[in-house]
Amino acid sequence: MKQSKRVFYFDALRAMAIIGIVFCHAAITFVVTGINNSDFYISAFFDCFRDFSIPIFVMLSGALLLNKNDSLKKFFKKRLSRLFIPFLFWVLVYIAYSAVYIKHGFYLNYAIDVFFGTSSTFGVIFWFIWMIIIVYVGIFIINKINHFGCSKTDGFDKRLFTVLAMLSVAYIAMVHFCLFDPYKSKLTYFISFMSYIFIGYYLANNDFVGERLGRDAMIILTLILSVSLYFYYIFGYVVPVSVSTNHFSYLGYFNLLILAMSSSIFLLFKYLDRTSLSGKIQDGSWAKPINLISKYSFGIYLSHYMILSFLKMNLIKYVDFTHQSPLFWIPFFVIITTVLSLAILQILSKIPYIGDVAGRG
Template sequence: MVKQRIFYYDVLRAIAILGIVFCHASVTFVLTGVDNPTFYISAFFDCLRDFSIPIFVMLSGALLINRKDSLGDFFKKRLSRLFIPFVFWVVISIIYSVVYLKHSFDISNALDIFFGKPGTLGVAFWFIWMIVIVYFEIFIINRLIIYGSGKRENFEKVFITLLTVLSVIYMTLSHFGILGHYSSNVLYFMSFITYVIIGYFISHYDLVGSRVSANKMIIATLLVSCALYGYYIFGFVVPKSIQANHFVYKGYFNLLILALSVNIFSLFKYLSKTKYLMNIEDKTLGKLFITISKYSFGLYLCHYMILNLIKINLIGIYRNQNPLLWIPILVILTTSISLAILGILNRIPYLDRFTGKS
């Protein structure tokens, strides 16, 4: 049986991956200095990542929590889909680094790319290791739900609600610096389970029910999302960056980013209950969202290398130009070329396994 896609999940996934591409396309402009009069434009685009990663993780929770797969089935499906395309694009990135960028080849450089070390072509690959750890946590939660559901009626709802409350408490403690710094990457990656739980809760439960119309919730979540992001950029990022004389932004574990991510996720959930999304699902824009969503993982894996190639060849054209024009151009070029490559690979037997298509 063909699994039915949830269109608003596709839209959120497409927006999230584009937000990450926008971030990486903006880096060159952000680093030109906070005294640049166009800094706020670069910061606006760069910080799209700050809710995009949480939304990606929230979607994992929406889709994977409360699954009844066995340990073997769960990880065979999840890890094979992760690592087969991941290893392929790691190898391609290493080859590109040596052949095109003329970097010397050694095991240390290769491992840096493999493990997602900042400053390498694998800078985005940290996400893979975070997701692997999160998958283990999701499996444990699923087994607890199965066990508890056999002991008590409505256990799943009570358990998820409790985990959601604990997740918000964790975010609050992180926001006020009570938890301090993470002592290792493993602990940092484990903390993303909070977004997984919150994503499942938002997608499966409706606190307002029929008491408030979907149209009113759309207006409310849209206004709050715009207000929160506007405050984040112009009330925090820009002034703090100017004060520190370098680019400053928040991490993922604070109440502002949580509220922003939750409102954006909720906005599209309520849009899915109206005609707004239904009217575009079968049209060109809707099909584009679905295509980007299907290839989002492959796009995540290959876009940074493609963007690097584009920047090298166009640097003489876009350097010192208006970021309001050139960041979107870089995003469009990167996304288009990446999707074209992934689409070609998807048509070739055996190579189609490397696209990460869902």
């Protein structure tokens, strides 16, 4: 098997997570128009891929960026600029798109709302950018504390991140049982995602396989947990609550069920990476698309929503897909949107001076 500096299961998780987000946005049209029909089960199943995809994205940031010692200059140049440059490009594209196709004119207040990812605008997806910027600042501060502690005490980093992971689980439990409300402001909501940063680092850097529980047993356990928790979430909560209230309902990210589901999927990929199957995938034809999607995952996140909107807006002139099977149309939109996103991003990446807007990782 070829050796690589990249961790393959990180790439596989990132590719799965971004495709999960595209699935969510492709399914929105079907979810909001069909709560009381039988196809709602299918639409909700696809839409809620988002509910483990976002936590996994954040967990990967923790696994990759915690316990580093970047200087302030490197932090701004290597971390924040990689976020902000593609974001600035795409937010301008979204504002222009909105002016032409949605608002039919330029309105400064609307453009500002798009920039800040206000939920009622076409820029709704940009909330993630502001959240991840705040999280990155938090990572930088924690890394500086950790570096200082390690200079004074051996093993400080292991103890620090173990305690922070335990406190993060406790925090999510507090939110789960309504002992704290992270949704009272955007700032508390965004900062709350630090919990997934610490949990992601802990899961990536600790081995849960021992004498009593082998690798294969861990794979079977996490597979059963991942599938059963997701099916319970969809058919035990989302569908019945949505049908009873006639309003699409789902859990927030700071919930023990979402945490358990996201963590089990993370660990499933981690331990599958140690099997011969993973080696065959990395040496086979599947490795290239997985690595490509992972590499451009940030760019896909920024571009896919507009591409998907354009596809739906034009296709519905000829086919009323909202009254047809979501089992066909949702994957159809996901495939076309992902392919078009990758094509556009690869073209942008080859243009001199503006290649950074493609959001390559």
